[in-house]
Amino acid sequence: MSPNARAADAVVEELEARIFSGELADGQPLPAERVLIEEFEVSRTMAREAIRMLAGKGLVEAKPRFRPVVRRATYETALGVLGGVVHHLLEQKGGVKHLFDARIFIESALVRCAAEEATKDDIANLRTALERNSDAIMESDFFYETDMAFHSVLYTIPGNPIFPALHKSYTAWLADHWKEMPRLPERNRRNYAAHAAILDGILNRDPDAAESALRRHLADAWEQVRGTFKALD
Numbered sequence: 122m123s124p125n126a127r128a129a130d131a132v133v134e135e136l137e138a139r140i141f142s143g144e145l146a147d148g149q150p151l152p153a154e155r156v157l158i159e160e161f162e163v164s165r166t167m168a169r170e171a172i173r174m175l176a177g178k179g180l181v182e183a184k185p186r187f188r189p190v191v192r193r194a195t196y197e198t199a200l201g202v203l204g205g206v207v208h209h210l211l212e213q214k215g216g217v218k219h220l221f222d223a224r225i226f227i228e229s230a231l232v233r234c235a236a237e238e239a240t241k242d243d244i245a246n247l248r249t250a251l252e253r254n255s256d257a258i259m260e261s262d263f264f265y266e267t268d269m270a271f272h273s274v275l276y277t278i279p280g281n282p283i284f285p286a287l288h289k290s291y292t293a294w295l296a297d298h299w300k301e302m303p304r305l306p307e308r309n310r311r312n313y314a315a316h317a318a319i320l321d322g323i324l325n326r327d328p329d330a331a332e333s334a335l336r337r338h339l340a341d342a343w344e345q346v347r348g349t350f351k352a353l354d
Contacts, residue, residue: 147193196286261304
């Protein structure tokens with residue numbers, strides 16, 4: 122590693138520590154470029170490289186002609202940084218299927234958890250999401266949004282902030298494939314019926330039934346995707 126790269130890394134490491142400690146708070150501008158140059162005894166090029174690296178990690182928002190602003194580190198931030206790499210991986214043979222299989226694995230566990238642990242508020246949220254899904258059957262763009270919203274509730278039930286961040290990432294990573302699929306009312310009705318079956322399993326406190334319904338739904342969803350994008354096989 123070159124001395125210049127090590128110098129930028131040292132600046133990044135120190136500024137990261139200040140961000141995570143709260144010394145540099147969410148929404149607060151970073152120290153001015155000249156201050157960074159003087160404090161760390163680096164060149165303007167290295168100071169700008171350090172800021173670029175922090176922006177790449179999602180820890181600052183950098184805009185031309187404005188001081189970079191600190192952005193609070195979250196699980197969404199961490200996963201969002203992976204977005205560019207994941208999009209390239211999805212172009213590889215089997216890439217979308219691998220990601221989709223990971224989603225099935227996660228959601229299978231989530232519906233089991235919901236069947237065993239969902240609270241009254243969780244159930245109410247699922248019912249509301251399902252009602253909106255039903256109302257959207259004849260409007261495909263709206264149906265897509267309500268479809269994702271129904272699944273998103275499942276990710277909130279364990280109370281672990283990593284899961285909602287995962288759902289947001291799955292949605293973003295797969296959106297290009299999902300949105301290009303033909304969405305007809307009959308297909309929407311099938312997906313709505315699948316969501317209703319998942320909710321029935323949860324309401325009956327039957328983890329096996331909830332998981333079976335979820336797996337059938339996502340297996341059918343995969344066939345919809347695969348039938349549209351033959352290159353994914």
